[in-house]
Amino acid sequence: MDRRPRQYRPSLEGLETRDPPSALQVAKAPSQGRRSSAVGSGSPIPAVTGARGRAVPTPSWVNPNLLQGLAQSLYAPVTTTTPITVGTQVFPPGTYSVPRPTPAEVRRETIWAEFVGTYYVGPPRFSNQAATIHIYSNGKDVTSNQFFSGRGQVLLFPPADPTATPTTNDPVAGQIAGLVSLYPSNVLQGSSQLYLDATNLPGVASNDPTALDHGLPSRLKVILDAGTTAGMYATPSYATTPPRQTAAATGRALPLVGGSGGAVAFTQGAGLLDLTYFPARHRRAGTSQSGTVVVRFQGLINVTGVENALYKGIN
Numbered sequence: 001m002d003r004r005p006r007q008y009r010p011s012l013e014g015l016e017t018r019d020p021p022s023a024l025q026v027a028k029a030p031s032q033g034r035r036s037s038a039v040g041s042g043s044p045i046p047a048v049t050g051a052r053g054r055a056v057p058t059p060s061w062v063n064p065n066l067l068q069g070l071a072q073s074l075y076a077p078v079t080t081t082t083p084i085t086v087g088t089q090v091f092p093p094g095t096y097s098v099p100r101p102t103p104a105e106v107r108r109e110t111i112w113a114e115f116v117g118t119y120y121v122g123p124p125r126f127s128n129q130a131a132t133i134h135i136y137s138n139g140k141d142v143t144s145n146q147f148f149s150g151r152g153q154v155l156l157f158p159p160a161d162p163t164a165t166p167t168t169n170d171p172v173a174g175q176i177a178g179l180v181s182l183y184p185s186n187v188l189q190g191s192s193q194l195y196l197d198a199t200n201l202p203g204v205a206s207n208d209p210t211a212l213d214h215g216l217p218s219r220l221k222v223i224l225d226a227g228t229t230a231g232m233y234a235t236p237s238y239a240t241t242p243p244r245q246t247a248a249a250t251g252r253a254l255p256l257v258g259g260s261g262g263a264v265a266f267t268q269g270a271g272l273l274d275l276t277y278f279p280a281r282h283r284r285a286g287t288s289q290s291g292t293v294v295v296r297f298q299g300l301i302n303v304t305g306v307e308n309a310l311y312k313g314i315n
Contacts, residue, residue: 045116045278045292056143062112062298066272070300071106074268075099109300111271113144113182115152119277121216121289128170130158133178133216135275135293146232147184147192154275154295155179156198156217162206175199176206176217180273180297184231192231196222196297198273214277214289224269224301233303235266271299 079095101109117137124131135154142150156178164174178198198220204211211219226235273296280291 045294056145058112058145059114059296061274061296062110066298067106067110067300070270071101071109074270074300074302075101106300108305109268109302110298111144111146111301112296112298113142113146113150113152114294114296115140115142116292116294117152119216119289119291119293120284120287122287124157124160128160128164128173130160131288132157135295137295141185142182144182144184150182150184152183152295153181154198154273155181156220158217159206172199174206176220178217178220179225180222182297192233193229194233194301195225195228196269196271196273197225198222201272213275214279216275216277216289218275218277220273220275222271222273222297222299224267226267226269232306233301234306235304266302266304269299269301271297271301273297 075098077095077097080091081093083093084091115137117135117140119133119135122132122134133154133156135152135156137152139151142152144150156176158176159172159174162174164170166173166175176199180196180198182194182196184192184194200206201211201219201221204219206217211217229235274294275296276294277289278292278294279289284290
């Protein structure tokens, strides 16, 4: 037996570099596919090419026209129906323009992400729900233009009665409710968390066949959940300058005009969530359906651009 002492030399492992969101650009990329073992689908399940510590081009499914439409919507003029006091000024009811983003700003706010994960359809949690849909990236990297590696989850609650009308006691009656969670895991963005609220596209019913795939929600609107984000997606505590708005008639505080809080509130964010399901031949025990799902998200998010303290550009 060789009992001679062995020597080990320390070594350094390189860290990936990444531009902050303020430097991101939009491009185009090809997509690869593999054969599916799913039931009822002869098309291949698209394979997502992981970033693996390097930048990846923008996929062809990212729609520039959609992004421009989101910019028009997020920064549309604000219409008020009652007098509003901002600081010492009183604004009568009317329509007021807001600052518009430059083309460079639209590129900075652009975000897309995709992954091939696993989905499970379980029983509902409450009486107004039809099911509980869990989607996980299952240890596979989420590919995005804003982080090199990450994980993703989606939670959806289809309604028990898609024709129900929202009420005070049930404000989401008839609507799909859900949450999209993205967690960048590369070292420069390890504390970042992005949360998006998911629901029906405007004017599209929960049971609309054009928004369903294998009977499950497939096209949804998502809105930035500004109160729960963290890291590079964190939102400042202020909302407007001044931060308080009051009704001129009553003196009571009002919600933010248009829900935006101004162009520097960093609370604007919206997009489109596309889900393509490939049911497995043998569903998982305890589920009504399970299998593979392709998750794709595209939209605009007005992040601050503040990066992790380890980012090489500031230290």
